[in-house]
Amino acid sequence: MIKRLAVFILFVLPCLLFAQDFSALWQGHFSYNTIKDVVKGNNKIYAASENAIFSLDLQTNELSTLTTVNGLSGETISTIYYSDVYELLLIGYDNGLIEIAFDDDDDILSVVDIIDKPTIPPTSKKINHFNAYNNVVYVSTNYGISVFDIERLEFGDTYFIGTLGSQTRVTQTAILDDYIYAACLDGNGLKKAQVSSPNLIDYQNWQTVTNGDFLTVQSVENSLYTLRTNRRMYRVVNDVLTEVFQFPDLPVEVKTVNDRLLVTTQNSVYMYDSSFNSIAQANVNSTFSTAFTSATFHLDSIYIGTKDFGVLKTPVANPTEYEEIHPQGPLLNIPFAIQSGENELWVTFGEYNVFYNPYPLNNRGISHFKDDSWINTPYLDVLDAKCLNTITINPNNNNQVFISSFFSGLLEVTDEVPTILYNQTNSGLESLIISGNPNYIDIRVGPTKFDNNGLLWTVTSRVDKALKSFNPNNNQWQSYSLSEVINDVNLGFGDIAIGNDNTKWIASYQYGVIGFNENGSTPLMKSISKEEENMPTHYVTTLALDKRNQLWIGTFRGLRVLYNTSNFFTEENIRAEEIIIEEGGIAKELLFEQNITDIEVDGSNNKWIGTTDSGLFYFSADGQKTIFHFTKSNSPLPSNTINDISLDPSNGIVYIATNKGLVSFQSGGSSPLNDLESAYAYPNPVRPTFNIVDEKVKIKDISENVNIKITDIEGNLVAEAQSRNNLRYSGYNLEIDGGTAYWNGKNLANNVVASGVYLVMLSDLDTFETKVLKLMVVR
The missing domain is CATH 2.130.10.10 (YVTN repeat-like/Quinoprotein amine dehydrogenase)
Incomplete structure (x- = not known):
């Protein structure tokens, strides 16, 4: 029932x-x-x-x-x-x-309830097992057993059944006849008590069947089985343990499903009846080289959880062939770096720590999200490139992608296939040098960026000529030393941004922001990192040039802005500036002391800023208004640690990589176009079923500096907006966000308009181009 x-x-x-x-x-x-x-x-x-x-x-x-x-x-x-x-x-x-x-x-x-329990250490709150009996669930935890009434949705008693009523790790419980059995670690053995006893909270009502460390206990029909950490399975009869089998690998799970006992090890799944007669055994094979983690079965099939292939389905009668089952998704839930293109996203997983140390080296592949499908390339196919991080798409050839390796060099991927690994043998890249070990090869390529001339710029850690350019058209490399501002090899570089004047802005671990310009044959080079230059730390993590050519600087301890980048090399006393905001009548520094991981600029010149422990911020163009602040508590972010952010300018999607998974947010904005030729409004017509006030009419593919007037057919003004004044999230009826405008259907009197034909008149304020759109509203 x-x-x-x-x-x-x-x-x-x-x-x-x-x-x-x-x-x-x-x-x-x-x-x-x-x-x-x-x-x-x-x-x-x-x-x-x-x-x-x-x-x-x-x-x-x-x-x-x-x-x-x-x-x-x-x-x-x-x-x-x-x-x-x-x-x-x-x-x-x-x-x-x-x-x-x-x-x-x-x-x-x-x-x-368990999270909020102050008497239980945070390290002891893990939920190990649920065991339902009548209307309650016995919850096995790392402190004991808690009873949860599943009908009333509330907790009852908690049983501390360790020595003298102390907390102990309970891995599983099982019920047979009138007894509840508990498998315990920490030497507390296999315990039992009468399940009908009203006083199980008293540890003295729990008897020790036998001492030792037990991983599982399960009842199958009228039989009881338990597993010790020595890999031995026992049948328990009248409190006497009789060994029935020793597994070659330590089981990771034992459970009862439909009067069958399922034992899962990393290499096999065993199925037994209640008398411990073998029914089936499924083993790892070469086609799916992985480790098993869990199993269940239904009718004639076994469903096996794995570490690499989701769930594998295999027939009970002949468990040798497997069917892979899982939804589409990236390879792992630890995205380190992401890069979006038009309706696509690339993901890597090869992290290094805050000191730019990649050890222990990781061997992970890459993932590509395109046309709503995931294409995963495992490590076996990335030419042995380890610690993959920054991704850069060639703007002149979207099928060519360059991925940095913080150990192996630079990986080129063409048409989804890793084709070349650039290293010290076939490129201008260099390995760091370890004294006394001249044969050691370690090429730590970090941030990369294309300039307007089609050159790919890279920075390599712990080498003298850290800055390099690469021309994919002729395979020519050029190297530049940064020794004028770097006294010794730098541990790492967090980011690189390139201005319209071809100045390269480099985020450095030890030397703040480094500016570099080839300047013909006499390179210009300068850095700011000191307290007298108003830098909160010399450790700069990320950079972004906005649409006003202002350099936004994320550091290990806060945010700074270099407002005038054009005189960086000529002005003697250059300073970065903090952003001061008013909060509750008090002047405060924006993102004071925050560890900033990424800054991205959208089509409206607004800023998306990620942090290590405070989630994701979305600020107005000048930083004075917080439009959004997303955290675990108010959004689907799986973590407040933001590793990377990437914006898809074609559709306004914001991709957010956290240390616990990847999510995306439909911000709605898009990048402006160069002209008004493609501008259109939708939905058109606006039908009665459309919630115009909340969902809003979108005017897409507009140019960067535009004036929009909406009038009725008789020429009466209904709404008006201008790109740099009526920004989105400002409360106007007509708002502009980059290449998209939003109208909530209200007129100047703040009333929703009547049915009729409306004219949307677009005027580019820079080129004087105009365009008129007709929009029908049906109420």
Whole structure:
């Protein structure tokens, strides 16, 4: 019998919080290759990755996802359980959080009792296992057992069953007859108590069946099995343990599914009946070289969670062939660098730390999102390039992409295929030199950027001639030393920006902002990093030149702006400036002491700024107005640590790489065009079903400096806006965001207009080009 939960009870429980669904403007781009847990329920297979979940409908084979966009927390998932009785999915996390996803309901319920428990150390709150019995769930944790009433959605007692009632790690519980059994670590052994006892909170009511460290305990029909950390499985009869098998690898999971015992090791999945007779064994093979993590089964198929291929499906009768099952997504949930093109996004995963140390070296591939599909290139196909980071698309050839390796050089990818790895043997790139080890090769290429002449500029750490240009058309390299401003080799470079005057602005670890211009044959070179130059630190992390040629500087300890870049090399006392804002009547420095990771400028000259622990900010062009501040608590960001940001100017999508996954936000704006030839308005006509006030009419593909007048057919002015005055998010009825204008359908009297034909008159204020669009509104 299915039990549905009464809605009213949710309003009287203070530790239950509903999460918001953000799917209208946000999209998750999570990886589902690494699976933590697999369960069956309601004719579906549920699979949990690190911080997202997908389900497979066993009747239609449709895949669905559950992510931070739907309201999940983004924390690290440890285990899941589906209740057929109550039609809900329980999700347990490493930090003690429990979330509940209800069938046919968009709401995600967060249960924060364990997180908020001050008497339990944060390191001991991990949820290890859910065991449902009647109307309660026994929650095994790293401190003991908590009882959760699944019908009332509230916690009951907590059992501390370690020595003298101390906290101990309980890995699993099982119930057989009138006893609840608990598998414990920390030498606390296998314990049991009468499940009907009203006083299980008293540790003295728990008996020790045997001492030792136990990973699992499971009941199968009338049999009980338990597993020690010595890889031995035992049958428990009258509190006597009898060994039945020793596994070649330590099992990572043991569970009971439909009176079958499933044992998962990294290399195999074993299926037994209640008498421990072998039914099937599925093994890792060469086609899917991976490690198994979890398993379940349905009818005649086994579904196996893996570390690299999502879920593998194989027949019980002959488990040798596998079918790969998972939604599309990037290779991993640790995007380090991203770069968008027109309707595409490239992703790398090869991080280095804040000291620009890539060790231990990582071997990871690349991911490419194009035409709403993911193309993943594994490490085996990237020519042995390690620690891949910055991505740069050739603006003259979008099919040619250059990806920096912070150990191996520079990787060229053409038409999705890695073709050349530039290193010390075939290019102008150089390896750092370690005294006493002349054969050691380590080429640490970081930020790259194309200039207006089609040259790719790169910076390499810990070499004398750090700055190099590369011409993809003739394979010519040119090297430049920065020794005039760098006294010794620099640990790393965070970013590079190139101005219209061909000045290269370089973010340095030890030497602040470095400006470099070839200036013919006499290069100009200068840096600012000192306190007297108003720099908060010499460690500069990111740079961005805005549409006014102002240099925005992100550092390890705050934000600065170089307002006049044209006289950088000639003015003797150059200074960077902080941005002072008023907050509650008090003058404050914008982003004071924040570690800034990236700055991106959109079509309206507004700034997207990422930080290491405060999430993502969206500021007006001058920084005086905070338009958005996205964090884990108010958005689908899976983490407040922003690694990188990239804007797709063709559609206004903002891609955000965090240390726990990739998401995107539909900001709506786009980059302006050079003329008004392609300008259009949509929807057109505006039908009665369209919510014009909230969804707004868009006027797309306008130029950078434009005046827009909207009139009725008789010429009466309805609305007017100008590019640099009526900016979006300013509260005007007609607003402009880069190459897109937004009209909420209201006139000068702030009333929604009547049905009729309206004229949208566009006038470019620089070229004097004009265009008139007709827009029909039907109310």
